[in-house]
Structures are given as structure tokens and as C-alpha cells.
Amino acid sequence: MLARIYQPARTAMQSGQAKTHVWLLEFVPEQAKRIDPLMGWTGSGDMNRQVTLRFDSKDAAVTYAERHGIAYRIEEPKPRKHILRRAGYGDNFASNRRNAWTH
Structure with missing residues (x-):
């Protein structure tokens, strides 16, 4: 039973x-899904597919x-x-904007 330890990426619906x-610990599936x-x-x-453990740090x-004697693989997050914009989001709607508004 192999586990994967990783830090989740943000979803497509969030900007923050x-x-x-x-850090999450999830077990790698041992069986293929069937229809x-x-x-x-x-x-x-495979019942271990349902288990997800959350930790505050990678070391934990x-x-x-x-x-617990679990073999693991660590996946480091990509930076x-x-x-960063000069004025941030409000700069998109500035009256002295030089570029065309593309939205």
C-alpha cells in the first residue's frame, strides 16, 4: 500500500x-475502477481510495x-x-488607460 503526500493546488474557481x-496523504489506488x-x-x-488525511506540515x-509503516511518495508543489500589477484590479477600469480594454 503506497501513499502519496502532496500539497493541493488551488481550484480553477478560486483566485486566492x-x-x-x-498537506494531504492519500493512498494510491490498488485496483482499477470498474463500470x-x-x-x-x-x-x-479499493476502500483506501476513500481515505484522505490532512496535516499542517509535510513533516507531520x-x-x-x-x-504506521506506510510506504509513501512526496510530491513537492510547483512554485x-x-x-503583480502597478495598481491592481482597479487599474483595468482607469480612465487614463493606454491599452484597449480587452474584456
Whole structure:
């Protein structure tokens, strides 16, 4: 049973960094999902797929995995490139704007 320790990325619907500072421990699926022939639902017999543990730091997640004898793989987060504008969002609607408004 292999676990993956990672820091989640922000969703496409959020602009801030909320819920991205925790570290998650999830188990890698051991079985492929299968489709029920009657209803068409997707299911699996792998119960560890439902387990997600949250930790405040990467070290806490690694300590937990080692204490319980769980093999793990750490996925480091990619650094985010920050986009900083001179005046921020309000600059999009300034009356002295030089570029055309593209929205």
C-alpha cells in the first residue's frame, strides 16, 4: 500500500490561496475502477481510495506514514508565479488607460 503526500493546488474557481497550505496523504489506488453493467455507475473494491488525511506540515505527514509503516511518495508543489500589477484590479477600469480594454 503506497501513499502519496502532496500539497493541493488551488481550484480553477478560486483566485486566492485558501485550502492550499495543508498537506494531504492519500493512498494510491490498488485496483482499477470498474463500470457497473446494469446502472453504468463507476465503482471499486479499493476502500483506501476513500481515505484522505490532512496535516499542517509535510513533516507531520511523513512522521505519520513512518509511524504506521506506510510506504509513501512526496510530491513537492510547483512554485506559483505571482502576477503583480502597478495598481491592481482597479487599474483595468482607469480612465487614463493606454491599452484597449480587452474584456
